Amino acid sequence: MTTSQSEVGPSSPSRSIGTGGRVKGQTPGVPSTVDLALQVLEYLVESRAPVALTDLAKTFGTSKATVYRHLQALVKHGFARQDEVTSRYEAGIKLLLLGEALRERYSILSCARAQMSSLREATGQAISLSALINDEVVILELLQGRTVVEFGIRPGTRMDLHATAHGKTALAFGPAHLLDDLLASPLKKWTSETVTSASLLKIAIKAVQKQGWATAADGIVWGVNGLAAPVFDHRNQYAGAIAIIGSVHDIPDHPSKELIELVIGAAGQISRSLGYTKT
Template identity: 50%
Template sequence: MSTDRPRESGKPAPAGTSTLDLALHAVEYLVRQSRPASLAQIAEALSASKATIYRHLVTLQRHGFVRQEAETGRYEAGIKLMVLGEALRQRFDIVSAAREELMTLRDRSGQAVTLCDVIDEELIVLELIQGRTMIEFAMRPGTRLAFHASAHGKIWLAFGSPERRQAVAGGKLEAWTPQTIVSGEALLAEIALVRERGWATAPDQVITGVNTLAAPVFDHRKALVGSIAIVGATQFIPPVPDPEQIREVVSSAARISRGLTWKD
């Protein structure tokens, strides 16, 4: 359930080190692959020669950012990236503050649970706890979500900055499914409803047959710092969620909010 898409820009690339750029692109490419990739695959994907890519991979492997399968010679992301990613993720107070509550919400609802934050004006999944149903979601920490098409996004539009709300509603709204809201006027009406009731859904709006029920997390200043949600098939989370599901998600978000304290 990733909404990652290649970015297009008419602006010239900023000055930098092209060699380092290529090495970082190689790491990012490997992280996004579901299985190890060959040297030829990596070179083709990055439009570079195999000799050049090989030199970068040797260096990255030496530092633990890439590993090579002894049997096949293929490459994949190294364990060091996971270690560093987890260390970075722990810097977000919301992750450590919410984890126990998210586990409880998963156990009580049986559904997958997600936690999101906005980082550099992108809506990012910080945590995913798989549910207890037969459905497992491929969405993982680091996945970017669309503000207009996701329940998390609607929470951030409803309780976040008015500038972001107007910018998203006034921009191009991509249709992920036939049910995705693609009208700015309709989106603003939906956001007003979310703000009034304190929770959001997005049935069939990112993936047909899937719904998410999200609620906001606030800090002691009443500023929005996160959003949590249960995610599951519409069979389990209907377009109009069960009142008990709403109560569980909203209550969990409120408890996380109360647990957040100011840190210098």
Template identity: 30%
Template sequence: MDLLNLFLAHIKLSMNDMVELSGIPKTSVHRMIGSLEEMGFVKKDNDGQYSLGLLFLQFGNLVAERLDIRHIAISVMEKLRDDIGEAVHLALRDGQESIYIEKLDTNHPVRLFTKIGRKAPLYAGASSRTILAFMPEHERDAYLDEIELKPIGSGTIMDKEELRASLELSRRTGYSFSRSELENYTAELSAPIFDHTGQIIAALSIAGLEVQFGEEKMADLIYKVKTAAHEISQKLGFIETA
């Protein structure tokens, strides 16, 4: 990363330039830049000058495509927020975590303290668990095999068999629900958003104080969150098959 960061301010750099600017020994620079070139992160021209490789264009386009979902989802999120009066979140997967990329707050005097950029492990919270539940099976199994469950809130799931059962329930019902998993006395209800290939791309959720999610409200809230998530999926080109 020290070497790659040099290209933020320089279009092209020679081996000697990188040694001088980074302060890294030449033998180490030579070894690392060779690996970066082999992987496609940098390319070398006929004059021996290095520049960023086209692989970054691919990654950049991927990031742009995924963040475009904010613009696509916002009108649906606003409608959902105004309808139910609870905070609405949009979350993406970021490695072994989920990350909020959009949030619409409510006018409630007592509100959740969440913000765009907040992360949570994939096993904790409804949004995270929705993403985990609908990930490709081999990725989900690999994650479950290696992850160590740690308590965050009083309701965080700490047993892997219980977690697996919860994920299966989410896949079967099309939504996830959590109580006090990330913050005590709070609840979150989430549904998956799929892209045009049928792969999960994000999770839509509503969240608020636990007392706002009484049993008498749940059926209506589940329907509205799932409907909103499906509407966003359709805007992304998702076509549900029988």
């Protein structure tokens, strides 16, 4: 059984098309050469299947000749590839190589791999690692568990702050402005269990700060929960979180003491590897 959603929500492309077929956020007027090339590249990365030249031209509201020139440059440098049979385009392998190199720059990932593997062996559940990047909680790595459920989270997936265990952990231990910024807009209600009340969310975050861990049962997807604990760096500042993800049967909203100790223990080991010293 495979699910394309987990406690982090949809993993499908989030590009939204505005008036006239242009992508929202596109530079007003005629986009520059670099603007369009980067937008095409991002679209290819987020697409689940190769895309036809005609469809790309329609999406970006420009001519096929213009898009074709950008695609040929991307193909030349390995950022895109063209299927020899269908002539459709998709993201190239060079992006994967660059992405792996960039992920390694986040030292939390290299320090966490051994603990992630050990935690999976101890719990049998899927293990995810996140970091706070530009005030967004982003998944750096996922290890699938030993259960029949497979989660569709990918490195780079952004986590909802109010509806996921990773997000609540960031709100509790990350920069104070995260919660204020989040509550400046209405909170999305994914399920009937999603916390959308500002007052209730504040109470929940205080509880996370006190207990040192967070859960988010049914927050994004029914039947799925996560149990996360914070990771701190050598500056004694929030660096990210490690979590186990599974069914609410295996990870209830109030997890067993054993599960909590395992997750907090793994987070503590990673923190110490990053140079954290408890004050």
